[in-house]
Amino acid sequence: MSHASAIDLVACPVCTLVLHAGDGACPRCGIAVRRRRAPDLTRSWALLVAAAALYVPANVLTIVHIAKFPMRRSDTILSGILHLWATHARGLAVIVFVASVVVPLVKLASLAVLLVSVRARSSWRPRARRAPTASSKRRGTGRCSTCSSSPC
Numbered sequence: 001m002s003h004a005s006a007i008d009l010v011a012c013p014v015c016t017l018v019l020h021a022g023d024g025a026c027p028r029c030g031i032a033v034r035r036r037r038a039p040d041l042t043r044s045w046a047l048l049v050a051a052a053a054l055y056v057p058a059n060v061l062t063i064v065h066i067a068k069f070p071m072r073r074s075d076t077i078l079s080g081i082l083h084l085w086a087t088h089a090r091g092l093a094v095i096v097f098v099a100s101v102v103v104p105l106v107k108l109a110s111l112a113v114l115l116v117s118v119r120a121r122s123s124w125r126p127r128a129r130r131a132p133t134a135s136s137k138r139r140g141t142g143r144c145s146t147c148s149s150s151p152c
């Protein structure tokens with residue numbers, strides 16, 4: 001078995017029509033069709049660093065202004081959480097804290113761990129992470145990163 005990319009086929013991202021990669025545009029819906037980019041760890045690291053850098057202003061800058069006569073109030077995510085907590089909306093404060101602070105941090109940490117493990121050629125689940133070799137492709141036993149459960 002061989003990959004569609006090996007025989008220069010791609011699927012239209014809109015209508016899923018399969019066509020040759022060099023055709024340019026889908027004849028059915030007219031959208032530009034390109035080959036998928038090869039996996040690139042540098043791009044993944046750049047996106048992770050950008051996400052981490054943007055996490056700081058997302059939590060430090062003001063996100064809401066409330067003007068309710070005679071009071072005016074501006075809040076960041078963290079000050080809003082503290083305000084919710086102080087006004088006895090503690091359940092809502094916990095939900096906002098988890099969704100706005102904890103989940104993004106866990107995602108950033110998870111991506112960093114995955115990228116470090118790839119770079120260090122971790123021995124964790126080596127068969128699932130192995131890229132198919134030319135000989136395994138011929139035998140039909142190769143596993144790729146997108147469909148690790150079965151040969152493709």
Ligand SMILES: [Zn+2]
Nearest residue numbers: 012015026029
């Ligand atoms: Zn199409």
